[in-house]
Amino acid sequence: MPLPVQARVRTLLKNTGWLQADIETLADDADLYAAGLTSHATVNLMLALEEAFDIEFPDRLLRRRTFSSVDAIAEALVEIGVQKEAA
Amino acid sequence: MTSRLAAARAVGVEIAARHALDVDARARFPKEAFAALKRAKLLGIMVPKSEGGPGAGIAEVVSICHTLGRSCASTAMIYAMHQIQVSCIVHHVGKSAWHRAFLKRLSKEQLLLASATSEAGVGGDVRSSVCAVEQKGGRFSLAKQATVISYGADADGILVTARRTPQSPASDQVIVVVPKSGFTLVEQQDWDTLGMRGTCSNGYHLTAKGEMAQVIPVPYADVSAQTMLPTSHLVWSALWLGIATDAVARARAFVRAEARKKPSVTAVGGWRLAEAASLLQLMKSNVVASLRQYEAAIGSEDKLSALSFAVAMNNLKTGSSQMAVQVINHALLICGLAGYRNDSPFSIGRHLRDAHSAALMVNNDRILANTANLLLALREDPELLA
Numbered sequence: 001m002p003l004p005v006q007a008r009v010r011t012l013l014k015n016t017g018w019l020q021a022d023i024e025t026l027a028d029d030a031d032l033y034a035a036g037l038t039s040h041a042t043v044n045l046m047l048a049l050e051e052a053f054d055i056e057f058p059d060r061l062l063r064r065r066t067f068s069s070v071d072a073i074a075e076a077l078v079e080i081g082v083q084k085e086a087a
Numbered sequence: 088m089t090s091r092l093a094a095a096r097a098v099g100v101e102i103a104a105r106h107a108l109d110v111d112a113r114a115r116f117p118k119e120a121f122a123a124l125k126r127a128k129l130l131g132i133m134v135p136k137s138e139g140g141p142g143a144g145i146a147e148v149v150s151i152c153h154t155l156g157r158s159c160a161s162t163a164m165i166y167a168m169h170q171i172q173v174s175c176i177v178h179h180v181g182k183s184a185w186h187r188a189f190l191k192r193l194s195k196e197q198l199l200l201a202s203a204t205s206e207a208g209v210g211g212d213v214r215s216s217v218c219a220v221e222q223k224g225g226r227f228s229l230a231k232q233a234t235v236i237s238y239g240a241d242a243d244g245i246l247v248t249a250r251r252t253p254q255s256p257a258s259d260q261v262i263v264v265v266p267k268s269g270f271t272l273v274e275q276q277d278w279d280t281l282g283m284r285g286t287c288s289n290g291y292h293l294t295a296k297g298e299m300a301q302v303i304p305v306p307y308a309d310v311s312a313q314t315m316l317p318t319s320h321l322v323w324s325a326l327w328l329g330i331a332t333d334a335v336a337r338a339r340a341f342v343r344a345e346a347r348k349k350p351s352v353t354a355v356g357g358w359r360l361a362e363a364a365s366l367l368q369l370m371k372s373n374v375v376a377s378l379r380q381y382e383a384a385i386g387s388e389d390k391l392s393a394l395s396f397a398v399a400m401n402n403l404k405t406g407s408s409q410m411a412v413q414v415i416n417h418a419l420l421i422c423g424l425a426g427y428r429n430d431s432p433f434s435i436g437r438h439l440r441d442a443h444s445a446a447l448m449v450n451n452d453r454i455l456a457n458t459a460n461l462l463l464a465l466r467e468d469p470e471l472l473a
Binding site for chain 1: 258
């Protein structure tokens with residue numbers, strides 16, 4: 001069954017300890033930094049996304065705001081070729 | 088040389104240098120130098136023209152830190168830390184009326200700003216806070232166990248980091264500008280250290296209150312990455328370069344004096360002096376190249392928040408902090424016992440002690456760990472002249 005990119009990003013964020021808030025309680029546009037995401041964890045999140053989606057973030061997307069919300073991450077992933085409804 | 092840089096050099100040579108030994112011996116605030124810097128209106132130079140200041144840029148501030156570092160490292164460090172705070176306000180307050188008015192006051196009264204970022208309970212990580220801004224209507228209060236507030240007792244204002252709200256995670260921080268009338272300090276620990284003794288970086292219990300409008304309107308994460316880190320690493324590196332430059336100047340004078348005594352023999356320290364001069368040049372090139380990189384990035388959020396930029400600014404700090412000690416060690420070897428003595432014109436002891444703080448103020452190991460993390464994400468290296 002196709003899974004929206006947002007849902008796959010949420011799965012990745014679950015039980016990682018990167019967020020202090022439970023991802024289930026956060027909206028897709030909620031600020032992940034306000035939920036406890038640190039600069040250090042952002043790099044780990046990026047690596048996990050690269051592994052899970054088999055992609056590489058180009059330099060221009062390696063910015064704090066690329067990872068600021070589930071929506072922002074999904075937008076970046078789609079921009080670099082991840083299918084919106086990829087299985 | 089601008090007239091402001093000339094004025095700073097005069098304060099350094101004529102006043103700061105004269106009191107440097109006493110400042111160091113008694114671990115006291117360099118009050119003579121700061122009275123002179125205030126008289127010369129050098130504290131408010133970064134305040135923009137729209138707020139009544141001359142709107143000097145970072146290059147001028149970096150040059151002043153370098154020149155002061157040659158005379159008294161504590162004076163230079165306090166001046167540097169003050170300008171880091173001013174820079175954060177200038178770059179991040181947007182149209183905020185409270186901060187604009189504060190900048191006007193800073194320029195008019197030549198206020199000295201300190202910083203309360205370190206806190207007990209976060210293991211030295213300034214990007215985490217225990218204390219929080221507690222809001223009640225339009226007012227706030229906060230209480231912080233600040234492990235160090237450099238020159239807190241002599242500051243006219245303090246920039247304090249705290250969690251955005253009592254419910255916020257440790258990393259969701261803001262930074263608040265608190266004028267002297269809005270804070271109280273209870274000293275917890277004094278400052279009796281190996282070097283940088285005049286910075287009087289005592290530990291305090293700080294309580295502050297004021298208007299919510301005093302909170303800088305962007306997250307501290309942005310202020311830190313885009314302004315505080317690059318500015319800190321630039322002004323610090325410049326003053327460490329200043330300390331090393333003065334040590335090498337003493338070594339050069341020593342070698343010259345030896346050469347005069349025995350003109351037909353190559354002085355023993357001559358080769359080592361050549362090596363020290365080469366290291367000093369490397370260090371200087373690093374500071375100037377990093378300064379140009381920061382100047383080119385100012386105003387572009389993209390450039391300032393790029394990982395490659397953060398890595399470059401981290402490298403500047405770890406690199407120059409280590410090299411300063413290395414260069415000064417050369418100077419000590421060149422001057423020999425005359426350098427080791429505290430009562431000779433070739434004395435290098437204070438330089439060496441002051442420079443050893445460089446690797447510790449934000450510990451290099453912490454910065455290297457941060458760089459290591461960033462390198463996992465960093466992609467291509469830029470072109471030679473990019």
